[in-house]
Amino acid sequence: MTLSFYIHIPYCIKRCGYCDFNTYTPAELGQGEIARSEISSRYMRSVQREISLAAKEFASKQMPQVATIFFGGGTPSLMDPVDIAKTIAEIDETFSLTQDCEITLEANPDTLDERNIAGFVAAGVNRISLGVQSANQKVLATLDRTHKNSNVARALELAVENGVRGRSIDLIYGTPGESLADLEESLDFALSLPIDHISAYALIVESGTRLAREVASGKIASPDDDEMADKYRIIDQRLEIAGFQWYELSNWANSLDARSRHNQIYWNGGNWWGVGPGAHSHLDGRRWWNIKNPITYMNSLDNGSTIIAGEEILSETAKSDERIMLGIRLREGIARNELSEIQEEVVVRYIASEAVDQSAWENGHLRLTLNGRLIADRIVRDLVL
Ligand SMILES: C[S@@+](CC[C@H](N)C(=O)[O-])C[C@H]1O[C@@H](n2cnc3c(N)ncnc32)[C@H](O)[C@@H]1O
Ligand code: SF4
Known part of the structure; x- marks a missing residue:
């Protein structure tokens, strides 16, 4: 039995109006003046401590090999490649990686560039998942996205040049105001990119987000279910024609090898250790989750108190x-x-x-x-x- 690692990176430069993930801007955490590299090294030191705790859990059992690692967020591409390299090395030294270990890094098009990509690849990252959401400027503005399409194309070009084997993008469909022509524009753009995998998510209006407030006040219309279904059909048809086959409701890949092995571990009930604030873990029917706040999480690791917020044993x-x-x-x-x-x-x-x-x-x-x-x-x- 192998183990997988999910490593949560709870930072973003700016919060997108629709997103309720466990992520914070440095300003929200009162770390506005601290340099990005300092936040990265302090946080990733805590991550490495939790990996040591994971190693202790297995000390009396057989040490599993690690088949997949997924740096998710938040925005992992904000981290210093040196810290990502140390983290991967720590997992390799304590558990050992399988020969073909899949190592994915989620990235934002604004923070994957010439300066960091070679470092991520040298660290061992062999799959990039880029948040694109849409190619239409009006839709991107409604979603509060800051990136330009040219950054997306450039980030993926760099991924190709640096030999990143797996290249995926995320799309969001059903944004209020998105016409069918706007969706087609996003699909044309997506299919012009050098990618082997696409995740397409229906926009969820999460309570507590700016989008939810705008929908409640009537400034933005609520996403429409029939329209969502029409859009899903269009996405599936366009992707299938282009050689991308669905393998999970929201995921399409252009070969069996391009499927996300990490996500398949989740979907097939495998074992994974979620590192970082708010991360969930699953080992042989036991599930637990960590404290959500990054500062409390880091302080708890520093002073040796528990980082676990709750746990359950799954019944049959x-x-x-x-x-x-x-x-x-x-x-x-x-x-x-x-x-x-x-x-x-x-x-x-x-x-x-x-x-x-x-x-x-x-x-x-x-x-x-x-x-x-x-x-x-x-x-x-x-x-x-
Ligand atoms: C961690 S982000 C990806 C990397 C990076 N943070 C970015 O956004 O560019 C994970 C993905 O979750 C999806 N997502 C987040 N909130 C969503 C929502 N409310 N509805 C649908 N998809 C959502 C987006 O497609 C996003 O790319
Ligand atoms: S969608 Fe990505 S960049 Fe935007 S707030 Fe969520 S995690 Fe951060």
Whole structure:
């Protein structure tokens, strides 16, 4: 059994109006005057301490090899490549990386440039996931994004020049005011880029965000469900024609090798250690999560107190519900023999409405059709509640 590491980087230069991730601007943390390199080295020292704690957890057991590492955020590309290198080296020294370990770094187009990319690659990063969201200027403004399309193209060119093997972008669809032509513009742009993977997310209006306040005040319209479904169909069709096959509801790759191995560990119930404030971990049916605030997290590691905010042991029912919730989102779907008789009856109803692939079902698999992918949440509710 291998282990994966998720390493959370809780910093962004500016908070996008739609985002409620556990991330902070240095100003929000009262660190406005501190140099970026200082924030990076102080924070990454704490990360390395938590990795040592992880190593202790395995001291009496067999040390697993590490198959994937994912630096997510926030904005990992804000960190100093030297600190990223030390972190990867620490994991390699204590656990050892598999020969083909996938190491992903999430990046913002404004902070991946000539100065840092070679350092990330030298550190071992072999996959970049770039936040693009849209190529339309009006949509980017509604989303509060600061980058230009030219930065996206440049960042990916640099990734190619520096030999980054995996190159992915994130898109957001369904932003209020985004026309179908605007979406097509984003897809044209995306498909002109040297990438092998795309994640496309429906915009979620998260409570507490600026976007939510603007929707509540009527300044911005609420995203429309029918429009979201039309846009999902357009995205899927355009990507399939261009050779990108869906392998999870929000993810498309142009080869089996280009699929995110790290995310597949999550979706298939594997073991991962989430390092950093607010990060979640899962080891053999035990799940826990860390203190959310980065300063409290760092101070706790400094003075030896716990960084764990909560934990749970998954019951057999919870494990099986989770397998259904995650598995139904995958192209491979769920083995029919994992379902109870009552759940099979639910599936049969959805075959009648063409939401479930009949021939896959007859061959022993629950697999959603395109219609089914659009109502996956409803199908899950019917199966597990
Ligand atoms: C950590 S960010 C990616 C890297 C970098 N921070 C950036 O934004 O350029 C992860 C991704 O989550 C998605 N995301 C965040 N908030 C979202 C929301 N409210 N609705 C849909 N997608 C969201 C965006 O696509 C974003 O690129
Ligand atoms: S979308 Fe990315 S850059 Fe924007 S606030 Fe969220 S994590 Fe930061």
